[in-house]
Amino acid sequence: MTPTLQTFLIVSAALFSIGLLAALSRQHAIFVLIGIEMMLAAANLNFIAFWRFGSQPQSPTGVMVAIFSIAIAAAEAAVGLALVIAVYRHYRTTNVTKLDQLKG
Amino acid sequence: MNTAAFIVIAILTLAGALAAASLKKLIHAALCLVAAFIGIAAFFFLLGAEFVGLVQIFVYVGAVAVLIVFTILLTHREDESTAGFNWTGVIIALAVFGGLTWTILQTPALSITPPPIEALTVKRIGEVLMTDYVWPLQCVGLLLTAALIGGLILVKEDR
Amino acid sequence: MTPWIVTNLWLIPAVPLAASLIILLLANSRGRMARALAITGQVVALTFAIVAFLRTLAEPGYRASHNFTWFTFGAHTLRLGWVLDPLTAAMLLMITFVGLWIFVFSIGYMAGDRNFTRFFAYLSFFSAAMLGVVIANSLLLLFVCWELVGLASYLLIGFWIHKPSAAAAAKKAFITTRIGDIALFLGILWLYRSSGTLLFYDEGNGCLEATGLLALGTSATFVALLIFGGAAGKSGQFPLHVWLPDAMEGPTPVSALIHAATMVAAGVFLVARVYPLFSLGAVDGVTPSLTVVVWIGVITALMASLIAVAQFDIKRILAYSTVSQLGLMMVSLGVGGVAAGIMHLLAHGFFKALLFLGSGSVIHSCHHEQDIRKMGGLRHLMPVTFLTYAIGMMTLSGVPFFFSGAWTKEEILHATAHWSRSSVPSYLMMAGVVLTALYMTRQMIFVFFGTRREASELATGQVRPIRHRTDSLRRTGGHAQESPRVMTVPLIVLAVCTTVLSVVLTPAWPWLHDYLNGEPAHFQIGQLIQPMLFVSLALVAAGVWLGILLYRNAGGTDPLAQTQPILFRFLENKMWLDELYAKTVLSWSTMFSRASDWMDRYIWDGLVRAIGAAGHFFGIVTTNFDERAINAGVDESATGTRGLGRFMSAGHSGQIQTYLGAVAVGMLALLILYAWLA
Numbered sequence: 056m057t058p059t060l061q062t063f064l065i066v067s068a069a070l071f072s073i074g075l076l077a078a079l080s081r082q083h084a085i086f087v088l089i090g091i092e093m094m095l096a097a098a099n100l101n102f103i104a105f106w107r108f109g110s111q112p113q114s115p116t117g118v119m120v121a122i123f124s125i126a127i128a129a130a131e132a133a134v135g136l137a138l139v140i141a142v143y144r145h146y147r148t149t150n151v152t153k154l155d156q157l158k159g
Numbered sequence: 160m161n162t163a164a165f166i167v168i169a170i171l172t173l174a175g176a177l178a179a180a181s182l183k184k185l186i187h188a189a190l191c192l193v194a195a196f197i198g199i200a201a202f203f204f205l206l207g208a209e210f211v212g213l214v215q216i217f218v219y220v221g222a223v224a225v226l227i228v229f230t231i232l233l234t235h236r237e238d239e240s241t242a243g244f245n246w247t248g249v250i251i252a253l254a255v256f257g258g259l260t261w262t263i264l265q266t267p268a269l270s271i272t273p274p275p276i277e278a279l280t281v282k283r284i285g286e287v288l289m290t291d292y293v294w295p296l297q298c299v300g301l302l303l304t305a306a307l308i309g310g311l312i313l314v315k316e317d318r
Numbered sequence: 319m320t321p322w323i324v325t326n327l328w329l330i331p332a333v334p335l336a337a338s339l340i341i342l343l344l345a346n347s348r349g350r351m352a353r354a355l356a357i358t359g360q361v362v363a364l365t366f367a368i369v370a371f372l373r374t375l376a377e378p379g380y381r382a383s384h385n386f387t388w389f390t391f392g393a394h395t396l397r398l399g400w401v402l403d404p405l406t407a408a409m410l411l412m413i414t415f416v417g418l419w420i421f422v423f424s425i426g427y428m429a430g431d432r433n434f435t436r437f438f439a440y441l442s443f444f445s446a447a448m449l450g451v452v453i454a455n456s457l458l459l460l461f462v463c464w465e466l467v468g469l470a471s472y473l474l475i476g477f478w479i480h481k482p483s484a485a486a487a488a489k490k491a492f493i494t495t496r497i498g499d500i501a502l503f504l505g506i507l508w509l510y511r512s513s514g515t516l517l518f519y520d521e522g523n524g525c526l527e528a529t530g531l532l533a534l535g536t537s538a539t540f541v542a543l544l545i546f547g548g549a550a551g552k553s554g555q556f557p558l559h560v561w562l563p564d565a566m567e568g569p570t571p572v573s574a575l576i577h578a579a580t581m582v583a584a585g586v587f588l589v590a591r592v593y594p595l596f597s598l599g600a601v602d603g604v605t606p607s608l609t610v611v612v613w614i615g616v617i618t619a620l621m622a623s624l625i626a627v628a629q630f631d632i633k634r635i636l637a638y639s640t641v642s643q644l645g646l647m648m649v650s651l652g653v654g655g656v657a658a659g660i661m662h663l664l665a666h667g668f669f670k671a672l673l674f675l676g677s678g679s680v681i682h683s684c685h686h687e688q689d690i691r692k693m694g695g696l697r698h699l700m701p702v703t704f705l706t707y708a709i710g711m712m713t714l715s716g717v718p719f720f721f722s723g724a725w726t727k728e729e730i731l732h733a734t735a736h737w738s739r740s741s742v743p744s745y746l747m748m749a750g751v752v753l754t755a756l757y758m759t760r761q762m763i764f765v766f767f768g769t770r771r772e773a774s775e776l777a778t779g780q781v782r783p784i785r786h787r788t789d790s791l792r793r794t795g796g797h798a799q800e801s802p803r804v805m806t807v808p809l810i811v812l813a814v815c816t817t818v819l820s821v822v823l824t825p826a827w828p829w830l831h832d833y834l835n836g837e838p839a840h841f842q843i844g845q846l847i848q849p850m851l852f853v854s855l856a857l858v859a860a861g862v863w864l865g866i867l868l869y870r871n872a873g874g875t876d877p878l879a880q881t882q883p884i885l886f887r888f889l890e891n892k893m894w895l896d897e898l899y900a901k902t903v904l905s906w907s908t909m910f911s912r913a914s915d916w917m918d919r920y921i922w923d924g925l926v927r928a929i930g931a932a933g934h935f936f937g938i939v940t941t942n943f944d945e946r947a948i949n950a951g952v953d954e955s956a957t958g959t960r961g962l963g964r965f966m967s968a969g970h971s972g973q974i975q976t977y978l979g980a981v982a983v984g985m986l987a988l989l990i991l992y993a994w995l996a
Binding site: 057058059060061062063064065066068069070071072073074075076077078079080081082083084085086088089090092093096097099100103104106107108113115117118119121122123125126127128129130131132133134136137138139140141143144149 | 162165169172173176177179180181185188189192195196199202203206207208210211214215218219222223226227229230231233234236244245246247248249251252253255256259260263264266269270271272273274276277279283284287288292295299302303305306307309310311313314316
Binding site: 245247248251252254255258259261262265266 | 983990
């Protein structure tokens with residue numbers, strides 16, 4: 056049975072959900088970032104899957120989007136991790152439940 | 160497309176992802192994340208986007224994962240545990256998965272087999288980058304510069 | 319081409335007015351400059367008056383006027399102007415000349431007064447206003463100056479502001495003349511409405527000229543009577559005479575200038591000026607308005623001379639004498655002897671001023687004693703005053719030949735004798751002549767003859783004198799003596815003038831009579847002796863002889879008071895007229911004003927306060943509404959919003975994972991929605 060588009064999409068959905076799981080259910084800040092990266096990767100997979108199964112003749116749009124997405128993800132990961140380090144320096148904690156200054 | 164390859168890669172990726180989400184020790188989770196990323200790269204190869212897959216490995220595995228490891232290194236505390244589990248998140252994640260899957264299965268137009276394609280060469284990607292996608296390329300460059308500077312500023316020690 | 323003097327006739331009142339305004343700006347201490355300015359102003363006015371007079375000699379019946387437009391309103395134009403004719407010129411000369419000598423007299427009389435400067439300012443102002451009345455060619459301009467004259471009179475009567483009696487007298491004068499002025503104003507309005515112009519002489523269009531009089535028609539009588547009302551007020555005719563005797567509260571120069579020579583003459587002058595209105599449609603020289611004038615004049619003349627017989631204040635006697643003479647002038651105008659009346663007016667100006675100044679000299683040297691019972695034997699102590707006073711008295715009484723008063727009085731008697739309506743005025747006026755001689759003789763005997771009473775009375779401390787100021791007591795050491803030269807020289811000048819004036823009044827050379835009537839002068843020596851001359855001589859002799867007989871031995875009391883006490887008291891109390899007025903007019907007026915006050919206080923004020931209360935009530939309602947309803951509503955909504963906010967902010971836990979979870983759930987919901995809708 057050749058994997059249909061649906062299969063790929065379900066896989067990417069699963070990856071996305073796992074990423075969401077990691078972001079929502081773990082208390083460590085880095086786990087949240089891990090989850091976010093995973094969600095981004097899942098989205099990339101989605102794009103490429105659609106590109107592959109898309110209309111003929113193909114345009115490289117899907118691939119381009121994925122490439123740009125990866126670049127953006129890298130930038131965002133860098134900034135996010137820098138934030139984590141800065142927060143750690145200031146608050147001496149990486150527990151996101153303890154960072155509730157926005158409460159109110 | 161080989162079904163067996165698909166299944167193996169899928170299992171690798173999902174297992175790695177699950178492990179990354181649920182392992183107690185942070186460094187283990189990071190390494191499982193690497194596995195998940197490699198799995199995704201393999202998916203890209205399977206789908207015929209070789210360039211993207213390689214880029215995935217370079218960037219995600221080579222940069223992002225390494226960054227994560229460095230950060231773990233810099234913010235590690237002996238006394239602090241990474242335990243603490245929030246079951247509400249699990250429910251939400253499951254709900255989202257359920258919703259997404261349901262949506263996907265509801266759409267019959269998506270159950271198509273992979274059509275034959277001609278390979279997308281790197282040359283082609285380069286051409287396209289420099290012509291149609293030159294503006295997004297410049298923007299991404301700017302973004303990366305900003306991220307670099309921003310990151311530096313964020314972690315700068317105040318004296 | 320109107321001559322220069324006619325076009326610039328306005329200079330005659332303008333110069334004293336300017337002097338007055340400058341003096342008003344001066345400090346109180348600059349008395350010398352004040353008197354210099356006033357006298358200069360008067361001299362300049364006199365000069366111009368002489369120039370004007372000379373102009374009128376060019377032809378008999380000279381009349382030139384200069385009119386100009388003051389302003390226009392809609393279709394009407396208001397024109398003013400001045401006129402120069404024999405009447406004007408004669409009055410100008412008399413006013414400026416007599417006024418000048420009264421100014422000079424005042425320098426001595428008011429020498430120690432604190433408000434010396436103010437006095438001369440008011441005197442100049444009065445002079446300006448009076449001259450304005452005389453030159454006016456428009457009834458409106460005349461009325462304006464008329465009112466200014468009344469104002470000046472008020473200021474001068476009440477000059478000694480610290481005396482309540484002076485203030486009351488000034489008020490009485492102003493209000494009484496005001497009643498007359500209302501009539502005058504109504505007359506002006508009526509005249510303007512009927513004839514469309516207020517100018518007297520306007521190249522044939524004036525209200526006194528043919529076309530104007532024609533337009534008036536029968537309303538001329540009423541207009542004339544209304545104008546006479548104003549004249550009666552100003553000239554002290556019955557029943558508006560009550561202010562004149564009280565006006566003696568003012569300083570004696572004021573009495574001389576205003577209440578003898580000039581202001582009171584303004585009424586007679588006015589009647590003479592608008593005479594064509596009175597005489598319109600005359601049948602045998604008689605019209606209804608003129609008849610009224612005659613009878614009022616007769617009543618006034620007789621009544622005033624009777625009262626004068628019983629007065630003890632030296633100035634009051636002269637005041638009533640003035641009222642009586644004015645009545646006589648009005649009679650003369652009424653019976654048709656216009657020239658005779660004006661001649662008597664001019665002569666009266668001279669000799670009455672002389673008499674008042676003489677009495678001022680007496681008062682001044684008797685340390686402001688004014689009761690004739692406290693004087694006596696002054697003819698040795700004050701010879702110059704005595705002599706000049708005697709000349710004045712003889713002129714007033716009508717001693718013939720050398721004194722002008724006789725000639726004019728004779729002319730008036732002549733005119734009244736020929737009145738076609740009735741001969742009663744004639745006989746009554748003859749009685750008046752007798753009375754005049756009588757009371758003047760009485761006054762002379764009491765003041766100048768007999769023994770000096772003041773010292774003895776004061777020594778025994780029996781009687782309290784009528785005093786006004788006592789600082790002159792220190793100077794003379796308590797004894798009467800002749801007044802300083804600055805006061806006696808005017809007396810001498812005026813005495814000389816009254817005598818000289820008689821030259822142009824004789825029937826042999828009735829120059830003044832012809833001049834005023836606009837006829838060429840003629841000289842007829844044969845006319846010198848006339849039958850009426852003997853009649854008047856007989857009357858005057860009778861009066862003087864009666865006076866000497868009655869009062870020959872009069873000491874500190876009046877013999878008539880003893881023989882006829884009831885009559886004497888009736889006359890002494892001015893026939894109780896003031897009291898009558900107080901009971902009737904004044905009490906009604908007080909009642910009315912009290913009623914108005916009550917209305918104002920309770921009804922109008924109550925109305926205003928009711929409206930205020932309504933506003934206040936409305937204010938309370940809105941305040942409460944604002945506070946309870948609106949404010950409370952706003953407060954509640956604020957509290958509610960705060961509560962809501964508090965409730966909503968509970969959702970902000972600050973936990974980023976919560977936020978992320980919410981986003982995920984939202985996204986899921988949207989996804990399901992899209993999938994379902996598609």
